[in-house]
Amino acid sequence: MANEGLRAFRAHALYRALVAVTALGRRLPLPAARAIGRALGWLAWHVARRERTMALRHLAIAFPEQDEASRHLTARAMFRHLGMSLLEITWLPNVTDATRSITTTVEGFDRLQNLIDSGRGVVIFTAHCGNWEWLSYITGTFGRPVAVLQRERSDPRMNRYITALRARAGVRTIDRGTPTASRDMIRAIRSGGILAFVLDQNIRTESVKVPFFGRPALTPIGPVKFAIRTEAFVSAAFIERRADGMQYARFTEPVQCHRDDDPVALAARITEEIEQQIRRVPEQWVWMHNRWRERPDWEVPPVIPNGGTASVPLGAGMKQVILSAEKDLKMQSRRRRDPSLRSG
Numbered sequence: 001m002a003n004e005g006l007r008a009f010r011a012h013a014l015y016r017a018l019v020a021v022t023a024l025g026r027r028l029p030l031p032a033a034r035a036i037g038r039a040l041g042w043l044a045w046h047v048a049r050r051e052r053t054m055a056l057r058h059l060a061i062a063f064p065e066q067d068e069a070s071r072h073l074t075a076r077a078m079f080r081h082l083g084m085s086l087l088e089i090t091w092l093p094n095v096t097d098a099t100r101s102i103t104t105t106v107e108g109f110d111r112l113q114n115l116i117d118s119g120r121g122v123v124i125f126t127a128h129c130g131n132w133e134w135l136s137y138i139t140g141t142f143g144r145p146v147a148v149l150q151r152e153r154s155d156p157r158m159n160r161y162i163t164a165l166r167a168r169a170g171v172r173t174i175d176r177g178t179p180t181a182s183r184d185m186i187r188a189i190r191s192g193g194i195l196a197f198v199l200d201q202n203i204r205t206e207s208v209k210v211p212f213f214g215r216p217a218l219t220p221i222g223p224v225k226f227a228i229r230t231e232a233f234v235s236a237a238f239i240e241r242r243a244d245g246m247q248y249a250r251f252t253e254p255v256q257c258h259r260d261d262d263p264v265a266l267a268a269r270i271t272e273e274i275e276q277q278i279r280r281v282p283e284q285w286v287w288m289h290n291r292w293r294e295r296p297d298w299e300v301p302p303v304i305p306n307g308g309t310a311s312v313p314l315g316a317g318m319k320q321v322i323l324s325a326e327k328d329l330k331m332q333s334r335r336r337r338d339p340s341l342r343s344g
Helices: 002-027 030-047 049-062 068-094 109-117 132-140 156-168 181-190 222-229 263-280 316-337
Strands: 104-107 122-126 146-150 171-175 194-198 207-212 215-220 233-241 247-251
Touching: 002 030, 002 068, 002 156, 030 049, 030 068, 049 068, 068 132, 068 156, 104 132, 109 122, 109 233, 109 247, 122 132, 122 222, 132 146, 132 156, 132 171, 132 194, 132 233, 132 247, 146 156, 146 181, 156 171, 171 181, 181 194, 207 263, 215 222, 215 263, 222 263, 233 263
Parallel strands: 104 247, 122 194, 122 233, 146 171, 146 194
Antiparallel strands: 207 215, 233 247
């Protein structure tokens, strides 16, 4: 209960800070907005003692070869990065399809565009690397259907703020656990579009352990199984802010899933790509998050067939979600074709 209250307080404080700087941030030149963000990050480093301690502890796990001074530099830089990201979020409405190239270099999205334009669905796996909301926003500015699955935050006002921000770029937000979530996820893939998941968080959901910085880390397996069950194309996407201020977004070569693919192997491969991105710019990841936390109630043990390799079958819950959504969508399609079914 105390932890829930603390999370709610932090969410409320973050929302109030976001509202306070939004009106100013949109009107400032981007370098000026980032300067304010760096100052906020500097302040947070000094006052957010719990987050600072956790970040340093997790950096020591990930980089045991580094000395304490080096890890302190990374942690301080992370706070500055998060402060800049906060102000960048308020500035995002200034980014359009016409102005995107002024602030952002994009690599590899053309391959996804070709698939989408041919009616294929693409699942993007990403992480809290760089400014992930900037990545979501600029993806939407390409004019292709984009949906993002999100876990609802402690403060519903923050949910509304982020959902409205993404919508300005044409990005639809699907709230996990809502009655229409499964149907919306299926539709996003079946209609030829992008469905994005973050896969770097240890949360209360069906998970398997895969290596992350040399240690087993619980990783949500539902989104991976969804991609395999729907035989979607899969791509990893990351963004980082470079020294000159340009955002660099890259999308890996999309690979199609097949129903006999091993979800644990795919989760491990995506997690390895996430780790590689974090190693590129470690100060641009959220080190206060406990990626190695144990959650026995949510861990799914792998099944090892005779002479086979470890795998995780499509869980009954996920299978039912997908089958129910597909059945619902088929019935909607039949009703559109046959008016006599609409009253049924």
